[in-house]
Amino acid sequence: DGGITQSPKYLFRKEGQNVTLSCEQNLNHDAMYWYRQDPGQGLRLIYYSQIVNDFQKGDIAEGYSVSREKKESFPLTVTSAQKNPTAFYLCASSTSTGTDTQYFGPGTRLTVL
């Protein structure tokens, strides 16, 4: 069953903690993306990766970090430097970057306590 999985579905973080969100895909896609979604706003790009061991900052990268050690996996760490981390986080993948359709995972809702 091909697709993109994200875990956990819900995540709670205390202030000052780092947390890592998982994203895995078995679509053999080269490109992967992380977005943040807040109520009433469009998706905002955090980081993206076009190929293993390479990634670029998006529009709102401050307070976040990523790694791309395997083609299938693109974990996102929300660090304590992110001042307002409560949001819905979406991972996506596509065959390549640019004019290729992005397919999304089910999302992780992060809440800071």
Next chain:
Amino acid sequence: GESVGLHLPTLSVQEGDNSIINCAYSNSASDYFIWYKQESGKGPQFIIDIRSNMDKRQGQRVTVLLNKTVKHLSLQIAATQPGDSAVYFCAENSIGYSTLTFGKGTMLLVSP
């Protein structure tokens, strides 16, 4: 997820009606457009896409129209059903750019 639609434009229709959701874009160089559907608490689902060399593309119960002159994109849903209730948003890209730009979305509410 359940609060994604907060403060979004809303279109309310009756079951069986046709729905039209609009999207304006600003980049005249945009040449690839996608419509996504997002249900409460879930990730966006791909609905249909269109490239700039086309004016119209049809899928199952959905049609996308592209007017490059006025930089306008629309999604038409025929015989709207309660299961179509969701937030719909468009995305665009241009050759040479690595990422998509997403609109804020429109909430579609379908009454039985």
